[in-house]
Amino acid sequence: MGPQQCQVCNQVQSKYKCPSCYLPYCSLVCFKKHKEFPCVKPPSSEAKTTAALESPAKEPIVIDEPIEVLQKYQLEAIASSSEIRDALNDKALQELIFRIDCSSNAENELDKAMEEEAFRLFTDKILSTTNP
Template sequence: MAPRQCQICNLAQSKYKCPSCYVPYCSLICFKKHKESPCVKPPTSEAKTAVVSESPVVKPLTVGKSNLVLQKSQLEAIASSSEIRDALNDKSLEDLIRRIDSSPNAENELEKAMAEEAFHLFTEKVLSTINPKP
């Protein structure tokens, strides 16, 4: 996983995320500049739905290589997989994914998570869904 670029100065590698809107930033200076204008906290899913496509992604994402971005058909395959949706109902797996996502060092957290059998099995389900074998 490539390091994220600061979305405020667009010069340095981000080390932090805004606690309100999750925009990556690199320093206190950039954080203060970001807070000069109000940011919006992404909506929480109080009422969880079974349809994944109704949960919009609100966090900005910058990917250096386009081949690292999933195609629409792959995302639809994940969203329509009852096996993946069932796995996501596991509270401990949900907490683990949230911990990875909110970590300033997500790559390190991801490596730690791969040691946990439930997460490893989940990632295998996702990979086999997006890259089905003929």
């Protein structure tokens, strides 16, 4: 799927997608204009193949600062890191991440997970990969 046009101003190629509804937008100005109205995550057209991919319905994530969203090059760095991929083979770490993702209070679960050394080491690997 190639680049799309901004669905807010309809004038520029989009660089970003709304984290809630995936609407393509080009700038912070368009993002703020889009967020003047509530949006929701569209239903997935793909069938989930594993229970690990299914999570309970949650409220959309609200991002106050779009700068907090990882850029494509940062996500690619994480995906291409053999160290991170190897760490993700650990079943206990997978369960911890799943528990955080499925929690109605993910921030609280994340705080609990940070008490575990293996999870702290994993997050340090991600941080050093995304912010070398």
